[in-house]
Amino acid sequence: MVVALYVFLLVPVLIYLVFSVIEIWLTLKISVRKHSRSLLFIQASTEITHTILVFAYAQFMIAFSPLLMEIGAQLWWPIALLSVSILLRGSLYLLMFYREHSRRFEYWVLLATYLAGVVALVWFLAILVPAIVTRQFVPDTTNMPIVLAVGGPALAIIIVPLVAVYRRAFTLLRK
Amino acid sequence: MDSLDAARQLIGHTLAVHIVIVALSIGLPVLMSIFEWRAWRKNDDKMRATVKLLARWAAVFVVGGIFTGTVVALQLSTLWAPYLNEVRPNVGIFFQLEGYMFLVEAVFLSWYFATMHKVGTRKHFWIGIPVSIGTMGSAFFITTVNAYMNNPAAPITLTTWLEFTHSLFSYIFATVMLFLGYVAWRSLRKQTKPMQAFLNFKMGKLGIYAAVLLVVLALLGHQSAVNLATTQPHKLAAIEILDKTQSNAPLRIGGDINEQGVAEGGIVLPGVLSALVGYNDETVVKGLNEYPSYQWPDLIVHTLFDLKMMLIGLVSLVVLLVVVFIWRKKQLPKWLRVGLIPLGLTGFVLVELGWFITEFGRQTWTVVGKQTTASALTQGADIKGSLIIFIVMFTVLALSTLFALAYTTRHWRATEKLSW
Numbered sequence: 008m009v010v011a012l013y014v015f016l017l018v019p020v021l022i023y024l025v026f027s028v029i030e031i032w033l034t035l036k037i038s039v040r041k042h043s044r045s046l047l048f049i050q051a052s053t054e055i056t057h058t059i060l061v062f063a064y065a066q067f068m069i070a071f072s073p074l075l076m077e078i079g080a081q082l083w084w085p086i087a088l089l090s091v092s093i094l095l096r097g098s099l100y101l102l103m104f105y106r107e108h109s110r111r112f113e114y115w116v117l118l119a120t121y122l123a124g125v126v127a128l129v130w131f132l133a134i135l136v137p138a139i140v141t142r143q144f145v146p147d148t149t150n151m152p153i154v155l156a157v158g159g160p161a162l163a164i165i166i167v168p169l170v171a172v173y174r175r176a177f178t179l180l181r182k
Numbered sequence: 183m184d185s186l187d188a189a190r191q192l193i194g195h196t197l198a199v200h201i202v203i204v205a206l207s208i209g210l211p212v213l214m215s216i217f218e219w220r221a222w223r224k225n226d227d228k229m230r231a232t233v234k235l236l237a238r239w240a241a242v243f244v245v246g247g248i249f250t251g252t253v254v255a256l257q258l259s260t261l262w263a264p265y266l267n268e269v270r271p272n273v274g275i276f277f278q279l280e281g282y283m284f285l286v287e288a289v290f291l292s293w294y295f296a297t298m299h300k301v302g303t304r305k306h307f308w309i310g311i312p313v314s315i316g317t318m319g320s321a322f323f324i325t326t327v328n329a330y331m332n333n334p335a336a337p338i339t340l341t342t343w344l345e346f347t348h349s350l351f352s353y354i355f356a357t358v359m360l361f362l363g364y365v366a367w368r369s370l371r372k373q374t375k376p377m378q379a380f381l382n383f384k385m386g387k388l389g390i391y392a393a394v395l396l397v398v399l400a401l402l403g404h405q406s407a408v409n410l411a412t413t414q415p416h417k418l419a420a421i422e423i424l425d426k427t428q429s430n431a432p433l434r435i436g437g438d439i440n441e442q443g444v445a446e447g448g449i450v451l452p453g454v455l456s457a458l459v460g461y462n463d464e465t466v467v468k469g470l471n472e473y474p475s476y477q478w479p480d481l482i483v484h485t486l487f488d489l490k491m492m493l494i495g496l497v498s499l500v501v502l503l504v505v506v507f508i509w510r511k512k513q514l515p516k517w518l519r520v521g522l523i524p525l526g527l528t529g530f531v532l533v534e535l536g537w538f539i540t541e542f543g544r545q546t547w548t549v550v551g552k553q554t555t556a557s558a559l560t561q562g563a564d565i566k567g568s569l570i571i572f573i574v575m576f577t578v579l580a581l582s583t584l585f586a587l588a589y590t591t592r593h594w595r596a597t598e599k600l601s602w
Binding site: 051057058060061062063064065066067068071072076079080086087089091096099100105149150154157158175 | 242244245246248249250251252253255256257258259260261263264266267270271274275277278279280281282284285286287288289290291292293296309312560561562563564565568571572575576578579581582583585586589590593
């Protein structure tokens with residue numbers, strides 16, 4: 008079950024990272040030269056990409072809560088950085104995607120929020136991973152049978168729209 | 183300010199912002215489905231246009247909801263890890279299952295927007311239904327956790343169902359009132375006769391929804407008070423500033439508790455509290471004297487509750503007037519429509535007041551009888567100066583949201599060639 012839990016955490020995180028890298032690359036592209044199609048991709052994908060991260064984090068914070076009691080205070084600063092970058096990204100998303108024309112510096116700030124997120128994630132892992140290894144921490148998997156059992160039907164329900172939304176995002180990019 | 187106060191303020195501010203967005207994320211899809219159903223069944227283009235406006239608003243709020251929701255989870259895991267560890271064995275699963283509901287909501291909402299102009303109204307209506315299931319599902323799971331904090335007798339209790347239904351209907355009510363306020367505002371502008379008739383019809387419908395919801399909320403609110411008397415008597419005693427355990431317990435509007443711990447002042451209605459919670463004025467209601475004063479919640483909950491009741495009275499009166507005018511098939515007079523504009527926001531004030539009373543009233547506990555708020559804070563957690571940064575960020579997010587709403591509404595008006 009521990010392996011199942013780690014797979015359950017890492018797969019969404021990996022998906023998040025892949026789409027974040029794409030979004031970072033596209034934001035850089037818009038910042039350097041105006042490329043509005045990139046913005047359309049981000050607009051279509053960001054909500055779901057972030058939700059996938061929230062999903063993984065909800066699993067993490069319950070399964071790892073005994074460990075978080077010990078290292079939570081140390082994790083606060085990378086988490087604070089991540090939170091501020093997320094809130095700023097949300098604000099920019101609303102400002103940029105609901106206006107005809109955005110200013111160049113706004114794209115740079117958007118890019119900065121992504122990069123701050125990457126820094127926060129690396130900082131977070133630099134504290135978390137050694138703590139797991141040195142304490143030989145085993146996460147709580149009590150709820151995993153239920154989480155896995157619900158996962159099948161849930162995936163079946165969302166897979167069609169999920170693929171449709173990302174396919175649309177890539178179509179917007181190619182147009 | 184010590185570390186505990188700072189951490190409490192931070193999570194308090196975050197949740198206060200998040201809850202408004204949550205209310206709209208639940209209420210807007212419900213209204214969208216109701217209007218889209220009507221558009222489908224009656225082939226009504228004006229309703230179809232209304233759905234598009236609400237969908238645009240929902241898109242704005244869902245963005246805010248995802249980002250503020252992430253920040254809530256991040257704070258809980260670092261600053262409040264002992265709390266998560268306390269609730270994990272009994273209700274931790276609900277946090278985990280809530281993740282699925284987020285996915286259902288976000289994925290179907292994105293699909294809903296993507297298919298807005300590409301599929302027929304009927305198919306589009308059905309794509310919108312899982313959005314409501316997702317939003318209500320996540321509300322159920324997270325409210326279950328909160329209900330457990332209030333009444334940890336079992337993972338799911340009567341408190342769960344009362345809290346869930348009461349909050350769910352209050353979110354929908356807040357959204358209905360907001361939209362009613364918006365329609366009333368636009369109806370004051372110069373409109374063509376058919377459009378004015380349509381807006382009047384819409385205000386009537388919304389007024390009826392609001393009236394029905396008010397009745398349901400009143401019944402649920404009363405049942406919650408009855409439940410509170412047995413599951414959280416200290417909270418009820420603080421809300422009603424009942425100083426000592428007694429039968430024939432009074433309901434006090436206004437007033438305060440003096441330094442000797444005796445309630446004084448205000449309007450006192452003898453026996454009414456006993457009659458309300460036990461349907462008999464001989465019912466014994468526990469007072470604050472049963473608890474040491476350091477375990478009392480902040481008695482500001484009494485003032486907040488009085489304020490909430492006053493606002494409910496005012497809103498009920500106005501909604502009743504709307505229903506009377508509609509019933510008599512008359513157009514709403516200008517003064518009533520002007521009054522509806524500020525009242526459009528009262529639903530959210532009521533939602534905030536309700537949650538303030540729930541959360542402040544539970545103090546000094548985080549999980550009643552099991553974990554105090556002081557022991558729920560992660561050891562060594564100190565957010566130092568970051569509180570002010572977060573407050574600035576929430577302000578920026580709120581302003582961006584208002585900007586996006588104004589812009590998208592103007593854009594909708596231009597696209598649909600409408601004047602409201």
